[in-house]
Amino acid sequence: MKILVVDDEADVKPLFVQRFRKEIKEHEIEFSFALSGEEALVYLKEHQQEIVLILSDINMPGMSGIELLSKIRKDFISPPPPVVMMITAYSDEENKRQAMENGANDFLTKPLDFNLLREKFKTLNTNG
Amino acid sequence: MSSPAYDAKFHINTTKTKGYDYNITTYWLRYQFKNTTPHPIKFTVAEGVAYAWIYKLKRNNTWDVKKTGVLVPYSQRDGLKSIKSLVFTLNPGEVTLFYERNIFDFRLYKPKDFTVSIGFADRVIKTNYINNEEWYSKSILTSILFGVLLMALVINLLFYNVVREKTYLFFSSFLLFCGLALFNSSTDFMLLEYPLFRFIFTGLLFAGTFFSIMHFIRYYLDTKHYTPKWDKFLIILSILQIFPWFANFLLASTLSYKLYLIVSILFSIITYSYFPVILITIIVYFWINKKSRVAIIAIFPSTFWLGIVYGYIFIVTVLYQYYPKIDTKLASWATSFDASAKLIIFLWLTVVFSWILFNRFQKLQKSLVDKEIERNQLIEQQKVTLENEVEARTAELKQSLSELKTTQQQLIQSEKLASLGELTAGIAHEIQNPLNFVNNFSEVNKELLEEIKLEREKSIADRDDALESEIIADLVANEEKIIYHGKRADAIVKNMLQHSRNNTAEKQLTDINALADEYFRLSYHGLRAKDKSFNSGMSTDLDPSLQMVNIISQDVGRVLLNLFNNSFYAVQQRKKKEGENYKPEVKVSTFADSDFIKIKVTDNGTGISDVVKSKILQPFFTTKPTGEGTGLGLSLSYDIITKSHGGKIDIDSREGEFTEFTISIPK
Numbered sequence: 138m139k140i141l142v143v144d145d146e147a148d149v150k151p152l153f154v155q156r157f158r159k160e161i162k163e164h165e166i167e168f169s170f171a172l173s174g175e176e177a178l179v180y181l182k183e184h185q186q187e188i189v190l191i192l193s194d195i196n197m198p199g200m201s202g203i204e205l206l207s208k209i210r211k212d213f214i215s216p217p218p219p220v221v222m223m224i225t226a227y228s229d230e231e232n233k234r235q236a237m238e239n240g241a242n243d244f245l246t247k248p249l250d251f252n253l254l255r256e257k258f259k260t261l262n263t264n265g
Numbered sequence: 266m267s268s269p270a271y272d273a274k275f276h277i278n279t280t281k282t283k284g285y286d287y288n289i290t291t292y293w294l295r296y297q298f299k300n301t302t303p304h305p306i307k308f309t310v311a312e313g314v315a316y317a318w319i320y321k322l323k324r325n326n327t328w329d330v331k332k333t334g335v336l337v338p339y340s341q342r343d344g345l346k347s348i349k350s351l352v353f354t355l356n357p358g359e360v361t362l363f364y365e366r367n368i369f370d371f372r373l374y375k376p377k378d379f380t381v382s383i384g385f386a387d388r389v390i391k392t393n394y395i396n397n398e399e400w401y402s403k404s405i406l407t408s409i410l411f412g413v414l415l416m417a418l419v420i421n422l423l424f425y426n427v428v429r430e431k432t433y434l435f436f437s438s439f440l441l442f443c444g445l446a447l448f449n450s451s452t453d454f455m456l457l458e459y460p461l462f463r464f465i466f467t468g469l470l471f472a473g474t475f476f477s478i479m480h481f482i483r484y485y486l487d488t489k490h491y492t493p494k495w496d497k498f499l500i501i502l503s504i505l506q507i508f509p510w511f512a513n514f515l516l517a518s519t520l521s522y523k524l525y526l527i528v529s530i531l532f533s534i535i536t537y538s539y540f541p542v543i544l545i546t547i548i549v550y551f552w553i554n555k556k557s558r559v560a561i562i563a564i565f566p567s568t569f570w571l572g573i574v575y576g577y578i579f580i581v582t583v584l585y586q587y588y589p590k591i592d593t594k595l596a597s598w599a600t601s602f603d604a605s606a607k608l609i610i611f612l613w614l615t616v617v618f619s620w621i622l623f624n625r626f627q628k629l630q631k632s633l634v635d636k637e638i639e640r641n642q643l644i645e646q647q648k649v650t651l652e653n654e655v656e657a658r659t660a661e662l663k664q665s666l667s668e669l670k671t672t673q674q675q676l677i678q679s680e681k682l683a684s685l686g687e688l689t690a691g692i693a694h695e696i697q698n699p700l701n702f703v704n705n706f707s708e709v710n711k712e713l714l715e716e717i718k719l720e721r722e723k724s725i726a727d728r729d730d731a732l733e734s735e736i737i738a739d740l741v742a743n744e745e746k747i748i749y750h751g752k753r754a755d756a757i758v759k760n761m762l763q764h765s766r767n768n769t770a771e772k773q774l775t776d777i778n779a780l781a782d783e784y785f786r787l788s789y790h791g792l793r794a795k796d797k798s799f800n801s802g803m804s805t806d807l808d809p810s811l812q813m814v815n816i817i818s819q820d821v822g823r824v825l826l827n828l829f830n831n832s833f834y835a836v837q838q839r840k841k842k843e844g845e846n847y848k849p850e851v852k853v854s855t856f857a858d859s860d861f862i863k864i865k866v867t868d869n870g871t872g873i874s875d876v877v878k879s880k881i882l883q884p885f886f887t888t889k890p891t892g893e894g895t896g897l898g899l900s901l902s903y904d905i906i907t908k909s910h911g912g913k914i915d916i917d918s919r920e921g922e923f924t925e926f927t928i929s930i931p932k
Contacts, residue, residue: 146698146702148702148746148750151742151743151746152702152705152706152709155706155709155713155739155743156705156709158739196694196790196793198789198801198802198803199802199803201800204800226694226697226698229797231797232797235797247697247698247701248697248700248701248704248705249701249705251705251708
């Protein structure tokens, strides 16, 4: 399963790599990283078919996560559409409502609970 | 009549009283002389009329014509010019017929009877020219007097120029008129070619003299103050006296002789009562206004002479016409003494008055000096008062100043707190991120350590050394990340504390790039936390070769925060207006020139109008709706950059397009 993580914090990459080192080692999950919404879109254009899940931060300079989400839902609709999970540090209803309205599959808050995330991946993997 | 053709033009004078009809100005006289003596006789005919021609029939039947008269210019007169007499010669036994044509100007005077004055030329010349020593002495004395009066006039005018008291002005005009009048009437030098004008001019001079002396006395005695009613009477009199001098010109030709006589008497009363009135006034004032006593003594002789003596001479002259027996000795003595008397009295008046003037001038100077001293004292006093006032005012100002300073401090503090409030959300977000990393990497490390532990529990043969090494390397890398993010959170907290602190911190070497980046993010996240819909492009162009610079970092940070906040606000406002097609963008760039490190904050927001640009650095000026901004941000920023750091803030903006703030800090 290929997952694209979009976050403006560069250290998200080592964090995910380490957190999911076992899964990566056993080739259960493969991560790609983008530092902005724009970068994610560029990446998606080339690797649309591979990416199953997109994890995106909402608060990013430039294109926000919500914008990215709506773009994905608009431009990358060829089946199966990728699962998009939104992450934010601001766990308020307004953020969540916007994310859901724009077609997010899930809404997670920082700090991320990696065990929960791992469960979600597993469910997705078995379902998908 | 020599020819009947002229009959209509001549008619016989039928006036009953042998006098003149004032409607007719031309009269003819005819008289015949016969020399019964054995000698030739030279005789004179004196003329008092305006124009007179005498025609003498010569033996060869031609006419000998001679001309003279009051209005005939001196140079055109025949015979004895100054006494206006024509001279004729009769040989022994000669009988000659004379025709005399008289043209009258009744404006000058109105004669009552016809008179022909005949004199023997030798005697006339002797009396009027040869033996007329009086004429010479009169001329000399009058000229001297005229000179003295002119000198006094100059002195008085100068004095008037200093003191500006009307007394001296009128005394000056009196001296001028009086001098000219005396000179004019006592000598034959002036205006001989313009007889008619001389009549008018003479009247003018006398009227001026009379007028001036009255007002001179009025102002000197201050009659307006002591006896206001009498003062009014004097003013009226001074104006009334002008008419008699010109009465003949105004009235004479239109009045009958009787009326003319009445008016003449009335005018004479005015003229001749003039000086007695003045005399009475100064005598009375001798007791009323004691200060003017010396002046009264100065004026008295002239007033007495002109008032009493002239009056006496006039009365005697008038009475003499009706009662020829009257004793005229005193009057004729006074008349003959007149020129010398006038010289004495006017000299007396001028000398005494000038002496008074000199005294007054001295007194005035002394009082001026006294006034100067007094003024200096006053100025000294005022200086002291002023200094006291200034001191009091300064104390008040100092008080207000310290109050203002306190208020300013409070405002600055509240502005800091306000920006802290804006920061809190951003800070929370900013702390949250490193904390997440710290937590996550710690957890990862725990897992990694447990893995190593498991690995260690295995037998040596089963152990995977490579894995262990890899895990250890990861551990170290993670620890570094933990430390990095821990420090990041620490720095943010410290900054926040510094930001809210009141006291000014010391300058320290600071990495401008890090500072700009940090506050750029803080600002963004702060606004983001407040308004979920807010978003903006952010870009940085930070010169990595920028040297560290000595600044009070939290102050400059606050300035940057302020600029970033403003920029984000501006792009947000424009986004609200223009919607989806507009791409908000805020950019921070750093660079250096030879003298300054520069931080440029650019946004493509609403821009600033020129009007706003001129006020933007003023305290309390804000374009934000009430409650959203204190209006102190930029003014404090300006103070921080210019006063604390010796730098400058430049603003470039076009309304509706962009805004660019450039902070320059000296290296």
